Amino acid sequence: MSNRWIQPGDNVDITNERKKCTFDIEKMSAFIHGGEDKLQRRREILEYVKSNKSLGDPQPIEFMTRNERVENASRKIVEMTNNTDQIDGSDFFGEGMYYQALTMGRDLHAMSLHYVMFIPTLQGQTDDEQLDHWLSLAIARAIVGTYAQTELGHGTNLSKLETTAHYDPKTEEFVLNSPTITAAKWWPGALGKSSNYAVVVAQLYTQGECKGPHPFIVQLREMDTHKPLKGITLGDIGPKLGINGSDNGFLLFDHVRIPRRHMLMRYSKVLPDGTYIKPQHSKLGYGTMVFVRSIMIKDQASQLGAASTIAIRYASVRRQGEIIPNSGEVQILDYQTQQYRLFPQLARAFAFLFAAYEIRDLYMKVTEQLTHGNTELLPEIHALSSGLKSVVSWDTAQGIEQCRLACGGHGYSQASAFPEIYGYAVGGCTYEGENIVMLQQVARFLMKAAEEVKKGSANLAEICAYIGRKGEQHSRFTSVDSYRDEDIVSDLEYVARQQVFRAYEKLRKAQQQANSETAWNSCSVELCKTSRWHVRLYLVKNFLAKVSTAPSDLRAVLHDVARLYAFDIITSSSGNFYENGYMREDQMNEIREGVYKCLHRIRPNAVSLVDSWDYDDRELKSVLGRRDGNVYPALLEWAKQSPLNKTEVLPTFDKYLGPMMREAKSKL
Numbered sequence: 001m002s003n004r005w006i007q008p009g010d011n012v013d014i015t016n017e018r019k020k021c022t023f024d025i026e027k028m029s030a031f032i033h034g035g036e037d038k039l040q041r042r043r044e045i046l047e048y049v050k051s052n053k054s055l056g057d058p059q060p061i062e063f064m065t066r067n068e069r070v071e072n073a074s075r076k077i078v079e080m081t082n083n084t085d086q087i088d089g090s091d092f093f094g095e096g097m098y099y100q101a102l103t104m105g106r107d108l109h110a111m112s113l114h115y116v117m118f119i120p121t122l123q124g125q126t127d128d129e130q131l132d133h134w135l136s137l138a139i140a141r142a143i144v145g146t147y148a149q150t151e152l153g154h155g156t157n158l159s160k161l162e163t164t165a166h167y168d169p170k171t172e173e174f175v176l177n178s179p180t181i182t183a184a185k186w187w188p189g190a191l192g193k194s195s196n197y198a199v200v201v202a203q204l205y206t207q208g209e210c211k212g213p214h215p216f217i218v219q220l221r222e223m224d225t226h227k228p229l230k231g232i233t234l235g236d237i238g239p240k241l242g243i244n245g246s247d248n249g250f251l252l253f254d255h256v257r258i259p260r261r262h263m264l265m266r267y268s269k270v271l272p273d274g275t276y277i278k279p280q281h282s283k284l285g286y287g288t289m290v291f292v293r294s295i296m297i298k299d300q301a302s303q304l305g306a307a308s309t310i311a312i313r314y315a316s317v318r319r320q321g322e323i324i325p326n327s328g329e330v331q332i333l334d335y336q337t338q339q340y341r342l343f344p345q346l347a348r349a350f351a352f353l354f355a356a357y358e359i360r361d362l363y364m365k366v367t368e369q370l371t372h373g374n375t376e377l378l379p380e381i382h383a384l385s386s387g388l389k390s391v392v393s394w395d396t397a398q399g400i401e402q403c404r405l406a407c408g409g410h411g412y413s414q415a416s417a418f419p420e421i422y423g424y425a426v427g428g429c430t431y432e433g434e435n436i437v438m439l440q441q442v443a444r445f446l447m448k449a450a451e452e453v454k455k456g457s458a459n460l461a462e463i464c465a466y467i468g469r470k471g472e473q474h475s476r477f478t479s480v481d482s483y484r485d486e487d488i489v490s491d492l493e494y495v496a497r498q499q500v501f502r503a504y505e506k507l508r509k510a511q512q513q514a515n516s517e518t519a520w521n522s523c524s525v526e527l528c529k530t531s532r533w534h535v536r537l538y539l540v541k542n543f544l545a546k547v548s549t550a551p552s553d554l555r556a557v558l559h560d561v562a563r564l565y566a567f568d569i570i571t572s573s574s575g576n577f578y579e580n581g582y583m584r585e586d587q588m589n590e591i592r593e594g595v596y597k598c599l600h601r602i603r604p605n606a607v608s609l610v611d612s613w614d615y616d617d618r619e620l621k622s623v624l625g626r627r628d629g630n631v632y633p634a635l636l637e638w639a640k641q642s643p644l645n646k647t648e649v650l651p652t653f654d655k656y657l658g659p660m661m662r663e664a665k666s667k668l
Ligand SMILES: CC(C)(COP(=O)(O)OP(=O)(O)OC[C@H]1O[C@@H](n2cnc3c(N)ncnc32)[C@H](O)[C@@H]1OP(=O)(O)O)[C@@H](O)C(=O)NCCC(=O)NCCSC(=O)CCCC(=O)O
Pocket: 116, 117, 147, 149, 150, 155, 156, 157, 158, 159, 189, 283, 284, 286, 287, 289, 290, 292, 378, 379, 382, 430, 431, 432, 433, 434, 437, 441, 444, 445
């Protein structure tokens, strides 16, 4: 089979790995990316980005100062968006994200929120007239916007945001104000220096009553000079763990007046006389968060996929230690411990990517329903997107760190790209709703389902139908080879269901002794566990189902990966499966053996599996993960670019170390 990943001059070990591949990599790449046509488009976009010098970095960004990073990122995002005719704009999830990943990397930029939240909020929250006015300005880039919701004092608890928008019927204006320091907007991406508009979420007051947080479109800076408008104070919040190409910002209002029609009025409205019209569903205003939670799953999957690719490729070229004395140093990928550390990360990346396609489809269905005023699926998409967001971002962050550690010392260098990947991805645990808080949103949904089951209703959404099923009393497992997909799912359903009812009963008892909020808090650890099991079950079920739709010659290798994902979950929580004698120790030991079998079977295909994800070096930006495996010369070249190496002797030597040593020597 021809293999486009093998080229002359490559490292011998990585080439040998590629020669061992047992499946058609191009076919696998097409399956991973949603079809041959999608793969073809990736290649075209890659060629375009590579051929356009101005979409590149003049030097690795690790060696740039923060100001240089912000400037470089601003230059590139303008260049990138000058050339959007290269991509199909309607496919942001596919082509748009890929084009951006190749061009902008992971450091973010001056328009990161413009595309991810500002435009989607305009699309989702404006009435037709407002949409006509604002959307074209935003798409043409005549205005650049962000999404300013979080404040110094409150991010999670939206009901306590402090920024106010008082309606004044005399002038038909809202007055925006930040009454306290803690009301300062804090965090919004690209707010500090780049954006001149924002969707601002503020407490709406009209006719003397507070109607809760609502979105408003607000001009922040003068169009020509870019200076802050009167009454507006804003700036950059300083360097962060990652995404330092973005100027996340702060913003304070001092009685700033905006026209009535700058409130986004698709769902809620304020009439000229101040009459408030409430939305059809109280949480429709939270729609943009649901959108981002839905699309971030693919982004997270792709970061974990990249980390796995880097670590697995590197493990194939790194030789250290011997397994059999005097028979030569082995590739570190041959150590079972290394495989145990890395392959589950790759398996997770697959599971998350396949779930990302599902949540995208569900989101599109919900959006379609909403255009007809149907809010039926809103609770389901809120629960699923919140749950996936939490579990996926957590596992991704942990997985990236495992990959980094698995690369030894070189993993600690920024040349590996791990610090940047981690810094970028781990933000996902916090933004769009802190994970623990979002897990509790899922738990509310699950507790309602449990209540329905207790009441005898069989009317559960498909996603939680297992809660109402009786299920097996004992695992059907007899041997790894005969362990069918439906048995795996049935075992996970047992544990997820047990956890649902454990939490439900605990909550019910607690509610008899305390008010419902206090009771909830006293059960919240168990409630979060419930949500995690629910999401893991979903991920496994979806992964196995997706594999069954793969071309037949890819199924065996994908099935090994999917089973590794499931077995890893089962064996790392064995206690849950022993409850009530559901599974026996000997069965669990066999499943543990199943993990090792999967590692062994995946080993010869490991490099090819990560090649199938189709990361170009341009996207990985990692010296350790380079396609050609020629890591050592590349590391030396990379280090030579360090600004510290511009001169042989640093001025600081003459200032501090030189005098110290000279003085010490003179005293001897
Ligand atoms: C935690 C909650 C969900 C609580 O909502 P609440 O209205 O304050 O509380 P409540 O009245 O008790 O409501 C709970 C109820 O509201 C429902 N609900 C909540 N959210 C949604 C939704 N989106 N769709 C549909 N339904 C929703 C829940 O299911 C609850 O329903 P229930 O009472 O159980 O029937 C909310 O405060 C929240 O979403 N907080 C997280 C804030 C957040 O995500 N901020 C993001 C800022 S932007 C950002 O981070 C951008 C980063 C982008 C980047 O860099 O890429």
